[in-house]
Amino acid sequence: MCGIAGFTVGEGGSADAGRSERLRRMTAALRHRGPDAQRAVLLDGVALGHARLAILDPAGGVQPMTDPGTGVTLVFNGEVFNHPELRGRLSGHRFRTRSDTEVILAAYLARGIDCVRELNGQFAFALWDPRTRELWLARDRVGIAPLCYAIGDGVLAFASEAKALFAGGFARPALDAAAVKQSLQLWAPVAPRTLFEGIRALPPRSVARWAGGRLEVRRYWDLDLGAEPSPVEAERAVEEVGALLEDAVRIRLRADVPVAAYLSGGLDSSLVCAMAQRALGGALSTYSVRFSDRAWDERAFQDGVAAALRTRHVPAELAAREIGELLPAVVRHAEQVLVRSAPAPLLRLSAAVRRDGTRVVLTGEGADEIFLGYDLYKETRVRQLWSRDPRAAWRAAPLAGLHRAQRALARGELVREFYAAGLDRPDAVEFSHLVRWGASGRIARFLSADFAARTEGEDPVASLVASLPPAVRRWRPLARAQYLEFETLLSGYLLSAQGDRMLMANGVEGRFPFLDHRLIEHVARLPDRLKLRRLREKWVLREVAARWLPPCDAARPKFPYRAPIAAALVGPAAPAWSAEVFAPESVRALGVFDPDKVLRLVRKVEASPAGASEADASALVAIATTHLLGRAFREPTPVAAPHLAAVELVA
Amino acid sequence: MAEDARVRERIRTFIAEVFFVDRFDDEQSLLRTGLLDSMGMSQLVAFLEEEFALEVRDEELVPENLDSVSRATAFVTRKQGRPAA
Numbered sequence: 001m002c003g004i005a006g007f008t009v010g011e012g013g014s015a016d017a018g019r020s021e022r023l024r025r026m027t028a029a030l031r032h033r034g035p036d037a038q039r040a041v042l043l044d045g046v047a048l049g050h051a052r053l054a055i056l057d058p059a060g061g062v063q064p065m066t067d068p069g070t071g072v073t074l075v076f077n078g079e080v081f082n083h084p085e086l087r088g089r090l091s092g093h094r095f096r097t098r099s100d101t102e103v104i105l106a107a108y109l110a111r112g113i114d115c116v117r118e119l120n121g122q123f124a125f126a127l128w129d130p131r132t133r134e135l136w137l138a139r140d141r142v143g144i145a146p147l148c149y150a151i152g153d154g155v156l157a158f159a160s161e162a163k164a165l166f167a168g169g170f171a172r173p174a175l176d177a178a179a180v181k182q183s184l185q186l187w188a189p190v191a192p193r194t195l196f197e198g199i200r201a202l203p204p205r206s207v208a209r210w211a212g213g214r215l216e217v218r219r220y221w222d223l224d225l226g227a228e229p230s231p232v233e234a235e236r237a238v239e240e241v242g243a244l245l246e247d248a249v250r251i252r253l254r255a256d257v258p259v260a261a262y263l264s265g266g267l268d269s270s271l272v273c274a275m276a277q278r279a280l281g282g283a284l285s286t287y288s289v290r291f292s293d294r295a296w297d298e299r300a301f302q303d304g305v306a307a308a309l310r311t312r313h314v315p316a317e318l319a320a321r322e323i324g325e326l327l328p329a330v331v332r333h334a335e336q337v338l339v340r341s342a343p344a345p346l347l348r349l350s351a352a353v354r355r356d357g358t359r360v361v362l363t364g365e366g367a368d369e370i371f372l373g374y375d376l377y378k379e380t381r382v383r384q385l386w387s388r389d390p391r392a393a394w395r396a397a398p399l400a401g402l403h404r405a406q407r408a409l410a411r412g413e414l415v416r417e418f419y420a421a422g423l424d425r426p427d428a429v430e431f432s433h434l435v436r437w438g439a440s441g442r443i444a445r446f447l448s449a450d451f452a453a454r455t456e457g458e459d460p461v462a463s464l465v466a467s468l469p470p471a472v473r474r475w476r477p478l479a480r481a482q483y484l485e486f487e488t489l490l491s492g493y494l495l496s497a498q499g500d501r502m503l504m505a506n507g508v509e510g511r512f513p514f515l516d517h518r519l520i521e522h523v524a525r526l527p528d529r530l531k532l533r534r535l536r537e538k539w540v541l542r543e544v545a546a547r548w549l550p551p552c553d554a555a556r557p558k559f560p561y562r563a564p565i566a567a568a569l570v571g572p573a574a575p576a577w578s579a580e581v582f583a584p585e586s587v588r589a590l591g592v593f594d595p596d597k598v599l600r601l602v603r604k605v606e607a608s609p610a611g612a613s614e615a616d617a618s619a620l621v622a623i624a625t626t627h628l629l630g631r632a633f634r635e636p637t638p639v640a641a642p643h644l645a646a647v648e649l650v651a
Numbered sequence: 652m653a654e655d656a657r658v659r660e661r662i663r664t665f666i667a668e669v670f671f672v673d674r675f676d677d678e679q680s681l682l683r684t685g686l687l688d689s690m691g692m693s694q695l696v697a698f699l700e701e702e703f704a705l706e707v708r709d710e711e712l713v714p715e716n717l718d719s720v721s722r723a724t725a726f727v728t729r730k731q732g733r734p735a736a
Contacts, residue, residue, distance in 0.1 A: 413713045417682035418689050438685030445671045597671050604669075613690045615670075 001145060001500070001509040002063070003030030003051035004075040005164040006126055007157035008135055008210060011045065022168045023047045024647040028639045029167035030160055031646070032333075033077070033504045038647040039063065043073060046128040046135055049647070050075045053507050055255050055360060056083075061099030064650075067109060071130040074108075076101050077160055078123030078145040079511065081251040086118060113138070113207055116220050120251070120516065124202070126158055135210040141221050141517050142366070143204030143491030144510075146500055149215075150199050156210045161501075162199050162335050166633050171198045173633030175626070177451065180592060182460040183337040184443040184622055188492025190463045192217075195336055195629060204491050219469075221517070225482045226475030229527040234540075237530050241523065242544040248516035249275040252362055259511070260285040260353065261362040263313070264561055265301030267538065267545055267554065268364030268373075270309075272513055274548040276362055277309045284309070287353050287361065289345040290317040293564055301556065308550050316352035318345055323568035324575035331628040333505040334497040338625040339443065339618040342563045346502040354506040361503070365494055366514035369485050370523045371538040372478060372531040373558060375402050380432040380481045381532065383419060387426035398535060429473045430465055432481030437461055443619050446601070448594045464488065478528050565617035566609045569624055570602050581627045590627050598623055654731075658703070659724040665698050666720070677720040692717065699723065705730045 005026035009019065023040045027049030031038060034051025041048050041064045050063040056079070066073040080086070083100035086107060093106035100121075107115035108127060113136050122144035127136045137158055139147050149158040150171040157170035165171040174197045179189035192200040202208055205221040232240075249272060253259045261273045263286040277284040286309075288302040299315065306313035326344040334343060353361060368374050379402055386395040396416045422434040430437070437460075444452070464487070472483050495512075503510045513519075523531070526540065533539040537558060545554035569578050580586055582602050584595035601619060605612045612620075659677065666672060666681075670691055681687040687695065695717065696707050705727065716726040 414682065414692055414717065415689065417680065417714045417718055418692075420683050421685065439688050442670075442685060442688075445673070600668070601671065613688070613694075615688060615691075 001033065001055075001079070001122070001504055002053050002077040003027075003033030003160040003164070003504075004049065004077045004124065004126055004147075005030060005157075005159040005168070006046060006048040006075060007168065007170065008046050008155050009042070009044070010154070011133070019047055020649055023049050024644055024649065025639050026157075026159060026164040026168040027051055027647045028643040029164040031643050032507060033160060035507045037062070038643075039650055040647055041066075041073065041650050043071075043128065043130070045130060045133055046073075048073060048075045048126060048128065053359060053504075053509060055079065055257055055509060057097050057099040058256060060097030061101050063101060065097075065099075065101050065105060067105050070109065072105060072109060073128045073130075074101060074105050074125060076104055076123060076125040077147075078121060078125070078140065079509070080104060080119045080121040080123060081254060081511075081516075082118075082120040084254075108136075113209070114220070116207060120518070122512070122515075124160065133211065137202050137208040137210070138220075139202045139204055139206055141205045141223070142486065142495065142515050142520075144495050144500060144512060144515065146496060147202045148194055148199050149202065149208075151215060152198070154213045156215060158202075161333075162194065162196050163332075163633060165199060167639055171196060174198075175592075175630050177455050177592075178458040178463075180337055180626060181444070181447075181455045181458050182463060184339065185437055185441045185460040186464060186488045186492070187339060187440070188336065188488055188496070190460070190467050191487070191492070222469070222471075223483065223486060223520070224471075225479040225486075225524045226471060227525050230525050232526065232530075234530060234543075237526055237540050238543040241519075241526075241540050242547065244516070244519045244522055245271070245513060245544065246275050246279075248513040248519050249362065250279055251516075252511040252513050253279055255360055257359055258283070258285070259360045259362065260287060260358045261311075262286070262349070262364070262510075263288050263302050263305060263311070264364065265298040265305060266364065266559060266561075267542065267549075267556055268367035268514065270305045270364075270549055270553050271541070271545045272362050272364050273305065273311060274309055275513075277311060282310060284311045285356070285358060286311040286313045287349060287356075287358075288313070288315045289349050290315045291345070291564065292317060292319040293567075296562060296564055298559065301553070301559075305549070305553055308553070314352065314356055316345075316349045318348050320564040320567040321573040321575070322348065323563055323565075324573070324578060327568075327575070327624060328577060328628050328632070329505070330502070331625050332632045333501045335501070335629070336493075336497045336625075337622060337629055338497060339440065339622045340562070341565045341568055341621055342561060343498040343502050344568075345563050346498060347505055350503045350506040350508040353508050359507060360509045360511060362511050362513060363499075364514065365499060365510070365512045366490065367538065367541060368558075369482060369490050370514060370520055371541045372482070372528070373538045373541075374485070375558075376432060376436065376485070377478055377481055377532055378402055378535045378537065379419065379435065380477055381535070383423065383431070383435075384426055384477050386419075387423045390420070390423050401535075426477070429468060429480050430461055430484070432477060433461075433484050439615065440618070442615050443622050446593050446597050446619050446623065448591060451592050476528070478532065479524075565621055566605050566612040569620050570606050571609050577628075578624065581624050586627060587623070590630050592626050592630075593623050655724060655728055658727050659720060661702060662695075662699075662720050662723050662727075665695070665702070669694060669698075675720070677724075679720075680714075680718050681720075682714070682718055695723070699727060703727050703731065 124147035
């Protein structure tokens with residue numbers, strides 16, 4: 001992966017000093033994404049910058065890349081994993097490099113922008129066609145590679161991260177109030193909204209065409225999870241899923257540098273590691289996060305899998321206190337409001353990976369979304385059954401098993417009430433998420449009266465529902481739930497704030513075999529019973545795993561990845577910045593939260609950090625990260641002079 | 652009834668302070684409307700036991716006894732041997 005940035009220039013616009021300075025600043029602001037080279041080019045019509053993390057064809061894949069015959073120029077962030085196959089089909093093009101960048105260029109020249117449908121990969125690119133004076137932006141199918149833009153005064157400016165738009169003076173770092181409110185409840189803003197006023201994200205699976213001062217955005221691929229299931233023998237399904245996943249791993253090992261893997265200790269990453277280890281003939285390195293607080297730690301599972309697979313295993317250990325210290329950097333890179341601290345350890349992990357000399361890792365991200373791994377899907381199945389006869393208590397009985405047992409709910413009747421949200425509307429598209437969003441929506445209690453009044457018209461769930469493609473409403477309940485997970489949790493949070501941003505902060509590229517679109521499409525057509533068998537999650541994947549992993553690892557129940565919160569933000573081990581962030585005058589100045597409630601919350605958690613509820617801990621993270629985000633870019637983004645000087649302006 | 656009103660007020664104050672809610676009505680389902688989560692319900696039960704010196708038995712942990720301010724008030728006054736209003 002790399003970083004890209006640029007802006008349009010009116011016809012005949014010359015390469016004046018002001019423009020080149022802006023372009024250099026934007027490119028330098030993305031240096032963490034591409035520490036190997038930063039190059040920029042000013043053309044008649046567009047300015048394009050590229051910060052390169054060299055993975056493929058280090059000598060030949062230099063960007064911006066121009067086709068000498070047509071002048072079509074590309075800046076590209078990401079990977080096209082099927083580039084050798086595409087190259088074979090583009091026989092009319094005389095290739096000058098071995099890079100996937102040139103494959104995109106050649107595919108565009110041969111077939112136009114619809115060539116994106118042929119790309120199997122993770123990408124965000126900007127392509128300038130001087131023949132038609134069109135600028136095309138494109139983003140991969142699930143939103144692995146980021147891309148945002150701002151439009152003003154007839155100019156389109158774009159970048160991998162918002163900080164480059166600030167550095168170029170194309171946007172101001174003012175928080176978007178509706179996006180803050182959406183993030184608190186949904187964990188991410190509803191695309192195309194971002195946390196900053198005036199900055200939009202190009203949604204996943206979309207291309208955008210800028211011509212004549214107008215931007216048109218359209219989807220080029222449907223995330224069709226509602227396809228009618230095809231009848232299939234269970235045995236055959238296991239074989240096909242195994243073969244597809246193995247191929248998805250195989251093509252993700254294509255690189256001119258070593259490819260390693262993250263090993264969480266769970267089923268998904270363990271299986272990816274097993275497949276990669278076999279393909280690499282035993283040369284795989286694996287990396288894991290360890291917590292010194294054993295309540296959160298999974299080292300026993302990680303070490304067990306690493307030993308069984310004989311990988312070269314490198315753990316990175318951290319304490320709760322360090323999570324607090326990392327949070328300002330986490331927010332600066334994520335450019336989001338967070339309600340969990342879980343991205344912080346991943347920022348530390350990518351630093352350890354980079355220090356170890358590795359720049360590409362595979363991860364198990366995406367398996368829970370496509371194979372129905374989350375408890376949310378079980379909850380949806382039970383609630384759907386229950387909704388047919390809300391008086392039949394037995395229908396709701398399995399919900400108690402999904403819930404952490406607590407005394408007040410010992411007998412199950414109270415658990416049932418907790419899960420009864422929206423039971424009278426089982427056909428509502430948001431039905432599956434009403435319990436979760438009811439809980440997360442409680443953070444809104446901490447909003448200041450003024451902010452609450454200003455955002456009264458913003459209902460995050462309604463905004464999300466309004467953004468959904470109409471077809472989703474007609475899908476099966478589990479497919480609807482999956483789509484909502486893809487839209488909010490996966491692309492809005494796991495792949496971005498907790499994924500790309502934490503990896504690329506240290507110049508490490510993540511690759512995600514489970515998000516190969518061939519696998520997504522294939523698994524979507526499998527009957528639900530092969531994924532969620534009664535209340536046993538990821539059935540078909542477990543069967544695949546049983547052929548690759550020792551029995552105990554293949555059968556291990558899901559253990560959600562989480563990180564400590566309360567002790568990382570308040571109390572004796574809290575970081576220096578937290579006292580200022582939670583102080584009433586700071587909270588008042590930010591204008592989002594109620595200073596008295598924040599003070600009471602901090603005191604409550606300080607008095608009993610271990611007794612802090614999940615809602616209290618989420619609120620603490622949200623208050624802290626909103627503040628950190630609000631001030632992270634307040635001053636003009638400082639671009640270090642040597643970094644600015646390192647940007648090569650090419651003619 | 653004065654005692655009933657006192658119990659009601661204590662429960663309301665507890666919910667408002669511990670769960671940071673400003674507006675809720677006495678008949679509202681605490682769980683269905685997301686006012687409390689399951690851990691919050693545990694905290695409420697612990698509060699009732701301590702504040703009103705009573706013991707809540709497992710079989711009493713049902714929505715009819717606890718899932719609104721009015722129900723919890725009636726439950727406490729009943730446990731204290733006084734009829735609810």
